[in-house]
Amino acid sequence: MRAIVIHHSFREVGGADQVNIATIEALREMGFEVTLITIYRPKFDAIEKVLGVDFKFKVDRVRWVLPPYVDVCWPIHLHVVPPLLTLVLCSTLKADLIINTHADFPIPYHFILPYSTLNGAPLISYIHDYDSPGCTFLNRAYPLKYRQSIPWRFYFTSYRLLFGRMLGALERYAFSKSLILTNSSFTKEHITSTYPEVKPIIVRPPVDVKKFSNIMESKRREDRVLIVARINSEKRLETAIQLARLLSNHIKFTIVGTYNASKSSVSYYAQLREMIERYGLEETVEIRTNISLSELLDFMARSKVYFHTKPGEHFGISIVEAMAAGLIPIVPDYGGQLEFVPKQYRYRTLAEAAEIVKRVINIPQNARCEVSNITKQFSRERFKSRMKSIIKYCTE
Numbered sequence: 597m598r599a600i601v602i603h604h605s606f607r608e609v610g611g612a613d614q615v616n617i618a619t620i621e622a623l624r625e626m627g628f629e630v631t632l633i634t635i636y637r638p639k640f641d642a643i644e645k646v647l648g649v650d651f652k653f654k655v656d657r658v659r660w661v662l663p664p665y666v667d668v669c670w671p672i673h674l675h676v677v678p679p680l681l682t683l684v685l686c687s688t689l690k691a692d693l694i695i696n697t698h699a700d701f702p703i704p705y706h707f708i709l710p711y712s713t714l715n716g717a718p719l720i721s722y723i724h725d726y727d728s729p730g731c732t733f734l735n736r737a738y739p740l741k742y743r744q745s746i747p748w749r750f751y752f753t754s755y756r757l758l759f760g761r762m763l764g765a766l767e768r769y770a771f772s773k774s775l776i777l778t779n780s781s782f783t784k785e786h787i788t789s790t791y792p793e794v795k796p797i798i799v800r801p802p803v804d805v806k807k808f809s810n811i812m813e814s815k816r817r818e819d820r821v822l823i824v825a826r827i828n829s830e831k832r833l834e835t836a837i838q839l840a841r842l843l844s845n846h847i848k849f850t851i852v853g854t855y856n857a858s859k860s861s862v863s864y865y866a867q868l869r870e871m872i873e874r875y876g877l878e879e880t881v882e883i884r885t886n887i888s889l890s891e892l893l894d895f896m897a898r899s900k901v902y903f904h905t906k907p908g909e910h911f912g913i914s915i916v917e918a919m920a921a922g923l924i925p926i927v928p929d930y931g932g933q934l935e936f937v938p939k940q941y942r943y944r945t946l947a948e949a950a951e952i953v954k955r956v957i958n959i960p961q962n963a964r965c966e967v968s969n970i971t972k973q974f975s976r977e978r979f980k981s982r983m984k985s986i987i988k989y990c991t992e
Contacts, residue, residue, distance in 0.1 A: 851881065
């Protein structure tokens with residue numbers, strides 16, 4: 597049996613990439629020959645550094661659409677180009693199954709790829725985030741970026757007028773031809789609010805719970821708050837700096853994130869550094885980028901609290917990892933994380949978040965154990981078992 601696994605890229609290693617790798621592991625354990633297709637050539641060494649997974653030996657072949665030296669910031673009107681190039685590449689390969697492990701970025705691949713299933717290969721699409729810019733061509737609300745000025749609004753309006761109706765029809769067609777998987781009830785509700793006839797299957801993302809829970813009993817904890825996220829404005833990391841201003845200077849903050857050389861990431865990183873200096877928090881807040889898994893585990897072993905900055909997170913693998921490690925999670929009171937984070941650790945305002953930090957910074961060890969035990973339901977083994985059942989159903 598041959599399977600094609602499609603993933604947009606591994607440039608900002610995160611939760612979607614963990615879903616991809618665990619899916620490939622499940623396929624290989626079932627005896628599939630796996631071909632990985634991406635837009636850009638994967639940097640396996642960087643993936644191994646961040647995730648601690650020797651990935652390159654888990655696939656039989658890797659194919660990429662664009663040469664490694666091509667670094668294109670696609671205008672929104674051309675976002676359809678990478679999926680079309682992916683489709684062309686897929687059409688040259690034979691497969692018994694196609695799985696798209698990042699079907700929501702940057703324009704949903706799932707509305708293009710059904711055309712490659714005309715030879716009978718079933719298509720599975722995993723959707724992580726149904727609020728991404730690629731999924732807003734039918735929404736009345738403008739994405740934040742395109743509300744900043746009249747030229748940007750005109751730019752996005754022209755895109756909607758030119759492509760909106762066509763892309764909406766293609767997406768509806770794709771949903772009728774694909775088996776849709778998603779990460780939470782929160783994301784499922786977002787999908788079904790647009791397409792009531794679609795019945796997505798919830799498959800919780802994989803977390804290496806055992807690896808993180810090994811440090812749950814750490815005796816090295818400091819009065820430290822940890823934040824883990826991509827260095828991206830969508831993650832609202834400036835919220836952590838604002839929270840640090842509300843707390844005593846003896847409570848340290850560490851922001852850990854993956855970071856690339858894109859113009860937006862560089863600009864946002866500079867903005868965060870400028871905020872830290874402006875508020876005089878150089879001794880309180882630090883930012884660490886592109887660290888290894890062992891370094892991340894060390895920070896978790898030294899921290900007491902995990903702070904999540906983005907409201908409306910569709911799941912939040914980093915939250916689960918921190919909980920497994922015994923950190924008390926403090927999360928916005930909106931998003932997929934409400935399905936597993938206890939109510940007493942949720943905030944609506946920064947003032948509420950500050951009060952929770954003060955309350956839990958010296959919480960007893962048994963409370964950390966309770967939080968860690970919640971995460972057992974998200975193990976990597978459980979994810980692979982669920983995926984194997986779905987793959988078997990689709991290929992029988």
